[in-house]
Amino acid sequence: MLGERHDPREAIRVLRTAESGEEIRVGDVIADPFGTSVTYLGPTMSRISGDSIWLPGFIARVLYRVDVPWVFLPTDLGAAYEDAPSRPA
Structure with a gap:
């Protein structure tokens, strides 16, 4: 990360x-x-292979003031990605 x-x-x-x-x-x-x-950096990113496009994930990347990067589930931050898949009922 x-x-x-x-x-x-x-x-x-x-x-x-x-x-x-x-x-x-x-x-x-x-x-x-x-x-x-913390400063919000954006979602985690992933790609299938070395030359494919980067796609956003559903984990939030943040940066602490002492330059320490970290990740949280959006719910841990009191937030949600608007296109996040919902849990089955």
Whole structure:
């Protein structure tokens, strides 16, 4: 996992707060599950092979002020990706 911001040329999933539905944009400062301020870097990214396109995943990448990258489930951040698959009923 890299502590780099999301490349704007690549596809991205929109992350929204669960409470208000407001979009959380790359570079926004949000709180981690413990209340510490972190910078949202974008979703995790993956690709099938070395020359295929990068596709956004469903895990949120963040960066702590001491330059430590980390990942959280969006629900841990009080948020959700708007196109996340829902659980079966």
